[in-house]
Amino acid sequence: MDKLKSMKRRYIIIAAFLLIAAALSLPIAASPGEGGSRVFDYAGLMYDDDIARLEALISNLRAAYDMDFVVLTSYDAPEGESLAYADDFYDYNGFGTGSEGDGFLFFIDMNNRVPTISTCGLMIRYVTDYRLGVLLDTAYEYLAEGAFADAAYMTLAQLDNFLEEGIPSDQYNIDEYGNIDYYYDSTPPARALTGGEFLIALVIGLVCGLILLGSVKHRYELKGSTYSYNVPSNTTVKITGATDTYLRTNVIRTRKQPANKGGGGGGSRSSTHRSSSGRSHGGGSGRRF
Numbered sequence: 001m002d003k004l005k006s007m008k009r010r011y012i013i014i015a016a017f018l019l020i021a022a023a024l025s026l027p028i029a030a031s032p033g034e035g036g037s038r039v040f041d042y043a044g045l046m047y048d049d050d051i052a053r054l055e056a057l058i059s060n061l062r063a064a065y066d067m068d069f070v071v072l073t074s075y076d077a078p079e080g081e082s083l084a085y086a087d088d089f090y091d092y093n094g095f096g097t098g099s100e101g102d103g104f105l106f107f108i109d110m111n112n113r114v115p116t117i118s119t120c121g122l123m124i125r126y127v128t129d130y131r132l133g134v135l136l137d138t139a140y141e142y143l144a145e146g147a148f149a150d151a152a153y154m155t156l157a158q159l160d161n162f163l164e165e166g167i168p169s170d171q172y173n174i175d176e177y178g179n180i181d182y183y184y185d186s187t188p189p190a191r192a193l194t195g196g197e198f199l200i201a202l203v204i205g206l207v208c209g210l211i212l213l214g215s216v217k218h219r220y221e222l223k224g225s226t227y228s229y230n231v232p233s234n235t236t237v238k239i240t241g242a243t244d245t246y247l248r249t250n251v252i253r254t255r256k257q258p259a260n261k262g263g264g265g266g267g268s269r270s271s272t273h274r275s276s277s278g279r280s281h282g283g284g285s286g287r288r289f
Contacts, residue, residue: 038062039152043073043110050149057156065163067123068095068103071152075110082109082285086118087275096120101279106139106155108148109285115139115151117283124270124282125167125183127159132270135159136286143289168268175272175280 038058039051046054058069070090077085086107090096096103100121107116115136119127127135138158142151171183270282 038069039071041073043075045073045108045148054149054152057153061156061160066097068097069156070095070105072105073108073110073148077109077111079112082107082112082114082116083118083283086116087281090118090120091275091277091279104159106152108151113288114285115143116285119282120279124173124272125171126163127282128168128171128268128270131162132284140287140289171268171270173270173272
């Protein structure tokens with residue numbers, strides 16, 4: 001009986017060992033973000049040469065800006081959840097560079113029939129709400145004609161233009177609760193004078209002023225004379241009359257320019273939200289195509 005129990009125990013150990021060995025021999029599936037591909041045409045909208053052209057553009061963008069760029073097509077986004085689907089695909093598949101996951105995802109949502117953009121990290125600063133609207137309108141022009149690959153390519157090309165322009169100096173992020181996070185460019189702020197420096201500057205200014213005053217006074221003194229001209233007793237002021245003559249009125253009207261919504265002016269805000277992972281994202285969806 002003891003021998004039978006010993007054999008059963010041995011078989012159990014061998015079976016467990018074989019199961020562990022088999023599990024370790026299975027390949028570990030890498031997340032899409034860990035691979036080289038950045039175009040995921042799950043909806044089957046593009047030809048191979050279209051995908052190759054997009055991959056080449058994305059490779060250049062990644063090298064130029066050290067941020068991530070992703071193109072996604074799918075029928076799987078739930079109704080009204082296009083942006084949430086894009087955010088989650090980006091977050092849970094390992095995309096993005098740096099600690100903040102800097103990057104951009106363009107999503108052609110074939111279930112909701114809308115173009116969608118998700119931005120993350122530093123990319124949020126570049127893609128302001130105004131620029132987001134331009135990008136979505138660019139995509140819509142091609143999606144409305146069924147040119148899906150061109151929609152992705154031209155959207156990325158327009159994004160490249162915005163990245164070259166840089167982050168607007170007055171850019172700021174604002175979340176769904178109204179909290180504002182301002183962006184300041186790399187120009188060092190003007191250094192304020194300390195109290196001691198201010199007093200030194202004041203003394204130097206007074207000394208220079210007194211020297212100049214003495215110099216002018218000395219220049220206009222009568223040399224070798226004690227004569228002093230009595231100004232009050234030798235001057236009079238008499239007002240004989242005054243008239244106001246109206247000539248004309250000149251009014252110039254200029255059209256008030258709307259606030260600049262792009263880079264470098266007002267309207268340079270980027271609206272942000274939290275994805276299911278808790279990460280901050282920018283972006284939104286465009287018109288239905």
